[in-house]
Amino acid sequence: MERTKLACHFCTVKKVKCDRLIPCGTCIRKGLERECIESSLEILSQSTIIRNKDDITNIMPIWQSYEYWIINIGLMKTRNMSSSSTIMSLEQELNVSEFWINYLQEKNSFDLLNFAIENLGTLFFSSVGDINDLFIQLEQYWRRKRHHEQENGKGSSTPEDYYWDALLWAIFTLSLYYASIDQLNEILDPKPIFNWLEIDIQDKWSETLQLTVYEGFLKCCLVLLKRTNYMMFPNVKLIQIFLILYNTTISLNLPSLTNNLVIQSIQLFKMFNLTTFKQYITDDTAMGLSKQVFSKMWYRLCFIDYFQSSPLKCIECHSEIPSLFQSASSYAALGMNIYQNNDTFELVCWKICSIDRDIEKTSDSTQRPLLKTIDAAKRELEKLNNSIKKLTKTKEKTTNSLFEEFILKFLETSVRWKMERLYLIYYQTSSSLDMFIFYTRSIIYQLVDNINRGFFLFNKFPYVLNIVSRIIGFLIFYNIFEPRPDMIQLADDMKELITVLPIIFGDSINRLGIIISRLESLGILWDKVQIIESKKGIIHPIFKIFQDDIRLISRFTYKKPLLIKSVTEIGERLLLSNKEFDSVFSNSEEDEADEFAVYEEFKTIIQAFQQEHNILEVIN
Structure with a gap:
């Protein structure tokens, strides 16, 4: 989840502890997540005032938060399934x-x-x-x-x-x-x-x-x-x-069922004491083989547990395995250093996942990531690349082995893509854009090559849709503020690729289409509406729309049940129904204090856009 360098404005004023998340836990419990998000993004809305290349690094932290809530949480892990609906x-x-x-x-x-x-x-x-x-x-x-x-x-x-x-x-x-x-x-x-x-x-x-x-x-x-x-x-x-x-x-x-099954699986692993994989000389053959199987199952479960991480799943097991960057003392609680075991498909998948976890922690922060952290992750990934080559080189080329090779290389390339995106956003080195484009094309090539070779089934792997959604979202967002012919072409290639994704993905592709259409419409709005000045700086409606999208999805995610029906205020602040959606942008007392809403023209633009592009359709 996104983390800021300093405590939010509300926690600072009230002198209470802040976890520095966006929105922070204290504000969520108080029903003040909107104020928390807006205060955290206030600096961003003031700094994104000139459309030139130097300012792209000030705009990108908005995308980090937007990608997390809209794509990672809203699209991939949230469904509006009411217990009062007929089943x-x-x-x-x-x-x-x-x-x-x-x-x-x-x-x-x-x-x-x-x-x-x-x-x-x-x-x-x-x-x-x-x-x-x-x-x-x-x-x-x-x-x-x-x-x-x-x-x-x-x-x-x-x-x-x-x-x-x-x-x-x-x-x-x-x-x-x-x-x-x-x-x-x-x-x-x-x-x-x-x-x-x-x-x-x-x-x-x-x-x-x-x-x-x-x-x-x-x-x-x-x-x-x-x-x-x-x-x-x-x-x-x-x-x-x-x-x-x-x-x-x-x-x-079925994200809620999936989360419950993850938690139940963790419970069973703990209950049956299946997380002890260290081989002993007293183990017989059956015990040794069982430990090997359970270790592979545990790595796979941790892999799943990490990618299911969200505010909707508060119990996790992947955090029990330290990072690849940690010292040997960090493995004392495990009784062994799992990274020293012989590489298997499941263990290498987890190692890639561990690097991805470290990269996501860095990219989800609104502060500039340390270059040495990204470089260290890059070095670890180079080591893993050798492991992947050894693991796939010795196997006969069957559909099974080719599928295994695709998953490993796709996971590796996706992590490299995330690294190069950080270089592009925060450091703008001479090669950052070229390398970002290279790895984006590499991912496109892998998926197209599967189709050309007759291995279309590889593209049905669910993580494919996750990465494709992140790539197309970032490309369109980037092109809003820094349009370049090569980046525009990449976005077009990705949209064409999405049209040939397997229908078996179901309505997730349609919901991704809603996000794509929404971002493209925001690009049109950015070009059409003139930026104006206010007391706090120069502003534009699309930043308010980004904030409201994040606020709506986060409110839905953090909804709390009410046990006393007569008490409605907390529930109304924490959860917006479809009927309440339109009124969010017309609360006069709050809007008058909002730097975007003081301009009637901007209010009209924002309200019309939200009515035409309802963000809640992503989770419905």
Whole structure:
């Protein structure tokens, strides 16, 4: 989260402790997050007064906060899902689940499992102990299903049975998510689905149908998981199921469920004492292999836990692993230095993630990052680049190994892109712009190359959408204040790439389109509206719009339930509904004190823009 160098204005006046976040925790609890954001960005709004290259470094800290709240939190980790909305009954859920269970035939299930093992092993091999067990359990799954049918649906299953069923369906869901249309045509018959959906029957699959069936498979898997009663019968298979499903868009579509499953997985790791990976001479073969598997699962869970970090998830485990930059004494609590272990795919992924974590801490600060910190991260990444080469060089070129290589290189390139962005924003060195453009093009090339080589499934990896969203957002923002032909061309290339992203990403692409359209409209507004002077400096409406966007998403994120219905003031200040949205910009008492709102023309411009481009559509 963004952190300022000094305490906010409110905490300074009240002489209370400030955590220096934007908005800070004290202001959030007091319902003063708007004032906190505006006071923190006041200096920025005064300094961004001249459109020339020298001032771009003063504008960029606005983007750091905007990217965090709008893209990282709003787009990637927030959905407006009210508990008062109508949902499916338990009986309806079971009926839907029953349809998908009956739809999947025995031969098809083995085909999906084979597809996963041949093409998606990188995503789930580390989450299962022995691949052969999956075939044995799948045979038992069909044996149980036939027995259940013979008993006319009266047969009973144990929680362990449901855990295995859910685990198998997690793999089926993974296969359905990543399979191409041609592969689906070979594995599954779509006609029963058209009959069930009561639409015109077609002979072949489409990407839209694939999205529908993926959501159905995911729903079936979650119903089976619910039937395990996992809160009463804890089992390590819950972690395995979650680690597999996270390779789909579950975190984008169901962020609250994802956060809860992360927390539950952390609890299970701690409860079963699975975080001790150090090998001892007294360990037998089974114990040694188990520790290897659990260590890979732990690194993957920490990887997920880090990328799910948000104000909506206050419990975390990734912070238990120190940075690569820390001294050896920092690992005393772990009982071992995990970074000295032999490199595996999961450990290298975490090492890249650790560097990303350090870079994000630097880039999320409104103060200028230390050059030595960025340089140190760059050196560590160079070392990791050698590890990646060694790890991928020795493996036979299969779809699994190529997928592993893509993930590692994509993660590495994305971190390099973030580093070069810091150089570009804060230091403007002679090569910073060229290197930023180089790594942006490298990311574009990786994704286009996947399509050209027939590995379109690689682009379905969820982190791809995360990085693409950050890149296109920054490019458009940069071009508002410092338009350059090469940067404009990059933005156009990214927008073209977004049009060919997999439909399986669902409405997340549409919500990204809302952000893109909004930023482009702000660019038009920047050119059309003349900058004017005030007592505090030179101002422009788009800075007020940036502040209001951050305030609205942060208010939604920090909403608090009210237990006493007659008390409404706190709730109204902490959470804005759609009906309250328009009134935010017409509160006369607050607006009169606002440096932007004293000009009626600016008020009209801001209100019209917000009504035309409702930022809450990003999370709805």
